[in-house]
Amino acid sequence: xxxxxxxxxxxxxGYGFPEESLxxxxxxxxxxxxxxxxxxxxxxxxxxxxxxxxxxxxxxxxIALMMDAALSARIPMVISSCGGAGGExxxxxxxxxVREVAxxxxxxxxxxxxxxxxxxxxxxxxxxxxxxxxxxxxxPLDDATVDGASRIVGMMGAEPYIQALDEGAQxxxxxxxxxxxPWAACAxxxxxxxxxxxxxxxxxxxxAAAALPKGHDCMIATVREDHVVxxxxxxxxxxxxxxxxxxxxxxxxxxxxxVEPGGILDTTNCRFDAESDRACRISGMSWQPKPxxxxxxxxxxxxxxxITICGTRDPGLLGQWDSYLAFVRQNIVDKARAFGxxxxxxxxxxxxxxxxxVMGEWEPVKQSQAHELGILVEVVGKTQEIANAVLSIARxxxxxxxxxxxxxxxxxxxFPFSPSDIEAGAxxxxxxxxxxxxIDPLExxxxxxxxxx
Amino acid sequence: MAKIxxxxxxCKSKNAGPFEVTIDVVFADKRMFERVKRxxxxxxxxxxxxxxxxxxxxxxxVYDAGLAFKATVPRRIPAGDLGDTDVYxxxxxxxxxxxxxxx
Numbered sequence: 001x002x003x004x005x006x007x008x009x010x011x012x013x014g015y016g017f018p019e020e021s022l023x024x025x026x027x028x029x030x031x032x033x034x035x036x037x038x039x040x041x042x043x044x045x046x047x048x049x050x051x052x053x054x055x056x057x058x059x060x061x062x063i064a065l066m067m068d069a070a071l072s073a074r075i076p077m078v079i080s081s082c083g084g085a086g087g088e089x090x091x092x093x094x095x096x097x098v099r100e101v102a103x104x105x106x107x108x109x110x111x112x113x114x115x116x117x118x119x120x121x122x123x124x125x126x127x128x129x130x131x132x133x134x135x136x137x138x139x140p141l142d143d144a145t146v147d148g149a150s151r152i153v154g155m156m157g158a159e160p161y162i163q164a165l166d167e168g169a170q171x172x173x174x175x176x177x178x179x180x181x182p183w184a185a186c187a188x189x190x191x192x193x194x195x196x197x198x199x200x201x202x203x204x205x206x207x208a209a210a211a212l213p214k215g216h217d218c219m220i221a222t223v224r225e226d227h228v229v230x231x232x233x234x235x236x237x238x239x240x241x242x243x244x245x246x247x248x249x250x251x252x253x254x255x256x257x258x259v260e261p262g263g264i265l266d267t268t269n270c271r272f273d274a275e276s277d278r279a280c281r282i283s284g285m286s287w288q289p290k291p292x293x294x295x296x297x298x299x300x301x302x303x304x305x306x307i308t309i310c311g312t313r314d315p316g317l318l319g320q321w322d323s324y325l326a327f328v329r330q331n332i333v334d335k336a337r338a339f340g341x342x343x344x345x346x347x348x349x350x351x352x353x354x355x356x357x358v359m360g361e362w363e364p365v366k367q368s369q370a371h372e373l374g375i376l377v378e379v380v381g382k383t384q385e386i387a388n389a390v391l392s393i394a395r396x397x398x399x400x401x402x403x404x405x406x407x408x409x410x411x412x413x414x415f416p417f418s419p420s421d422i423e424a425g426a427x428x429x430x431x432x433x434x435x436x437x438x439i440d441p442l443e444x445x446x447x448x449x450x451x452x453x
Numbered sequence: 454m455a456k457i458x459x460x461x462x463x464c465k466s467k468n469a470g471p472f473e474v475t476i477d478v479v480f481a482d483k484r485m486f487e488r489v490k491r492x493x494x495x496x497x498x499x500x501x502x503x504x505x506x507x508x509x510x511x512x513x514x515v516y517d518a519g520l521a522f523k524a525t526v527p528r529r530i531p532a533g534d535l536g537d538t539d540v541y542x543x544x545x546x547x548x549x550x551x552x553x554x555x556x
Binding site for chain 2: 245255361362
């Protein structure tokens with residue numbers, strides 16, 4: 001029976017994995033080794049700022065082990081959504097690590113670097129032709145939003161990977177990608193059907209998250225014509241029918257319908273059977289080809305942030321928090337205005353832990369039973385100078401304003417640090433979350449090749 | 454009557470992209486899952502009430518293969534935007550824990 005064996009080392013490049021698990025993976029003679037590099041999950045900061053999600057040190061550790069394993073076994077190694085957000089700086093930071101490891105270890109190979117960052121003029125051109133549509137819960141895109149984005153990436157499918165591998169690349173580093181794409185690419189390139197190929201990718205992009213216990217570890221998928229077998233490579237973990245079935249719930253709006261760039265993976269009729277006490281066989285998935293679309297992700301600057309953390313243990317204050325906070329806010333507005341900063345120039349946010357700090361308006365418990373409250377005061381200003389100045393005034397007033405029957409005359413809050421104010425820098429928000437229709441799978445993702453030695 | 458936290462194996466939330474949060478209730482055994490399913494108590498209207506969302510905007514799935522119920526709602530505030538309280542959406546499950554199921 002035709003089969004193709006795919007390995008993933010962990011959920012995200014730089015999360016770490018046990019070296020023994022990679023050895024166990026290589027003993028199974030896999031056909032490729034990959035790891036997903038990113039996610040939008042840690043928020044808009046990384047896409048906006050160009051910084052990598054994980055540290056250079058942790059990424060280099062994972063990458064060096066993977067390069068050793070893949071190059072000595074002469075199998076392709078693939079990293080998708082490099083550096084977290086998969087923009088140009090993230091991709092270059094990852095390529096820099098790969099070249100450095102090659103120099104240190106004397107590796108020689110053909111490298112493919114697939115770019116995913118998009119030219120704003122190109123995006124506006126597609127927008128003008130009516131080819132850009134909003135995804136769930138976002139407004140239609142306009143030129144001003146495109147211009148305001150600090151970075152826009154396209155999310156590639158399997159085709160750019162297939163192209164790079166066809167050109168003989170031994171290591172492929174790609175910008176933003178659909179999470180399962182590198183594994184789906186390798187399996188479909190080996191002439192296996194899309195349904196099991198994408199299913200395998202869907203599991204592997206999360207490392208050992210589908211195993212019990214879940215963790216940052218290596219997994220192997222054996223893709224065959226009509227099914228996939230998933231197995232954890234660390235003997236402490238198992239893949240069971242229930243653990244795999246439940247993995248379909250992870251980070252998807254639906255457990256059954258998974259939208260990908262060129263089609264839909266439908267897991268409605270999946271069967272999950274134990275292959276052994278540690279491996280699970282999944283069959284019954286289907287793939288419906290759809291007109292090709294590419295998702296765009298963009299982030300824009302929202303302002304500059306400064307925060308301070310404090311807590312109160314005063315029962316008198318807990319009982320009249322709302323009126324106290326309204327009075328504090330008014331003091332801040334007045335004093336900021338006095339030094340020339342209008343309310344339109346900043347956002348002032350109080351997060352009250354012990355009350356509704358975790359869920360905000362969704363918090364169903366209206367009467368907190370807490371004996372103390374933790375308070376995070378946040379200012380996001382048009383400039384860092386404004387944020388710092390308003391936060392300073394906010395701290396002083398939170399600490400010192402009077403309230404009826406106050407007993408704690410020296411101060412309302414306990415501040416754990418000096419200095420109490422923390423400059424948190426640029427704050428971003430996701431501004432683009434749209435799809436481009438009628439698009440060639442390769443057009444947005446130019447590939448560069450180099451011989452590394 | 455039994456509360457979800459007393460009968461479910463897993464009750465969790467997580468982002469499904471930066472603009473939606475998805476909430477899962479998973480049962481350990483098929484018998485309990487079927488009993489809960491028969492009551493019909495877990496549905497889009499309940500989720501809409503708990504998460505202050507019109508039921509038409511709730512994607513609700515009964516997932517037999519996983520012995521699970523899944524609901525996806527638009528986030529109150531997009532992940533990481535000003536005023537967001539939970540960038541990963543990992544702690545928005547709590548309102549379901551105390552829901553009574555008439556079993």
